Amino acid sequence: MELIYKGKTxxxxxxxxxxxxxxxxxxxxxxxxxxxxxxxxxxIKIPGSxxxxxxxxxxxxxxLNEKGxxxxxxxxxxxxxxxxxxxxxxxxxxxEVICRTRATGSFMRRYGAxxxxxxxxxxxxxxxxxxxxxxxxxxxxxxxxxxxxxSVAQYDEIKKWTKEITKIVEAELLxxxxxxxxxxxxxxxxxxxxxxxxxxxxxxxxRVYKDGVxxxxxxxxxxxxx
Numbered sequence: 001m002e003l004i005y006k007g008k009t010x011x012x013x014x015x016x017x018x019x020x021x022x023x024x025x026x027x028x029x030x031x032x033x034x035x036x037x038x039x040x041x042x043x044i045k046i047p048g049s050x051x052x053x054x055x056x057x058x059x060x061x062x063x064l065n066e067k068g069x070x071x072x073x074x075x076x077x078x079x080x081x082x083x084x085x086x087x088x089x090x091x092x093x094x095x096e097v098i099c100r101t102r103a104t105g106s107f108m109r110r111y112g113a114x115x116x117x118x119x120x121x122x123x124x125x126x127x128x129x130x131x132x133x134x135x136x137x138x139x140x141x142x143x144x145x146x147x148x149x150x151s152v153a154q155y156d157e158i159k160k161w162t163k164e165i166t167k168i169v170e171a172e173l174l175x176x177x178x179x180x181x182x183x184x185x186x187x188x189x190x191x192x193x194x195x196x197x198x199x200x201x202x203x204x205x206x207r208v209y210k211d212g213v214x215x216x217x218x219x220x221x222x223x224x225x226x
Contacts, residue, residue, distance in 0.1 A: 009053070009204060015084070019074060022083045022200070024050035051081050052221035053202035058083070059225050060169060060201040069165055071197040072188065088188030088198050092149040094130030095139070095186065097158060099123055099166040102181040104207060118181075123163045127155075157195055158187050165197060173208055176223050178215070181207040 001021065005012040013021040026049045054076060061073035072085040100107055103119040107126075127144070128136040141155040150158075162185055170180045183206040186199040199205075203217030215223065 009050075010200070014087075018087055020085050020087055022085060024054045024081045024083070024200075026050045046216070046218055049204070049218045051078065052218040053200055053204050054078060054081055054083060055225045056202040056221045057200040060172070063172065064165060064168060064197065064201070067168060069168070069197065070161060070194060072190070083200070085198065086190055086196070088190055088196065090186070090188050090198075091144070092129065092147070095144075095149070096128045096130055096136065097162050097185045097187060098126045098128065098182055099162050099185070100126070100182040101166070101170065102179075104181050107182075123166055125159050125162050154195060161187070161195070161197065165201075169201065169206070172224070177210065178220070178223060179209045181209060183207075 001016075002014045003011065004014050004020075009025055009027050011023045011025065013023065015021055026045050026047055055078065057073075058076045058078075061071050064071050065073060072088050074084040074086060076083040100121045101123060103111070103115040103121055104117060107121075107124075108115060108117055127139050127141075129139050130136060141152055144150045144155055145152050165185065166180075166183055169183060173180050183201075185197060185201070185205070187195055188198040190196050203215065203220035206220075208215050208220050210223065
């Protein structure tokens with residue numbers, strides 16, 4: 001097993017058969033010491049949050065695979081706190097795709113003159129570069145095509161999948177009386193050229209509220225998978 005990359009919330013290894021192993025850690029992203037799925041830095045270590053993230057990712061990836069959504073998920077090992085996935089190439093240095101069902105967070109910081117906190121949004125999709133130094137700047141489809149990061153057709157495909165996947169995640173949360181405000185995804189390109197959902201689908205990547213209160217990732221996992 002060869003270490004490829006040490007990330008903020010996961011370490012990435014290459015296996016002998018060519019697949020990739022993601023080792024989940026107990027670090028979560030935060031702003032000023034408070035959990036924030038849109039933040040660029042980790043500063044909180046919550047014991048058990050790595051396993052909680054893996055459990056949720058396993059839960060959602062298995063549902064998405066059953067529904068024919070394109071994902072990189074192969075298998076998971078809860079005891080090892082790891083997930084095995086297909087080998088993928090990222091878009092550029094990494095791209096995040098956010099789908100918003102309610103106005104909050106950085107959306108309000110940008111558009112607060114026009115939006116109100118918690119305002120319903122029609123599965124509003126945004127893309128940002130993964131670039132901590134530049135605070136993950138927004139990027140348009142035209143810009144991505146201009147720099148050869150992805151084609152407009154690939155962008156349209158990702159936007160379509162993002163909305164469909166968000167609706168599936170939202171529906172599962174609603175079964176538990178939980179309200180999704182936004183969720184962050186990543187996509188990559190497989191060896192056959194297909195575009196797949198990658199990384200994780202967990203509490204660390206979404207804002208979810210219960211009775212008007214945001215849930216920490218580990219508490220959200222307990223609500224979904226125990």
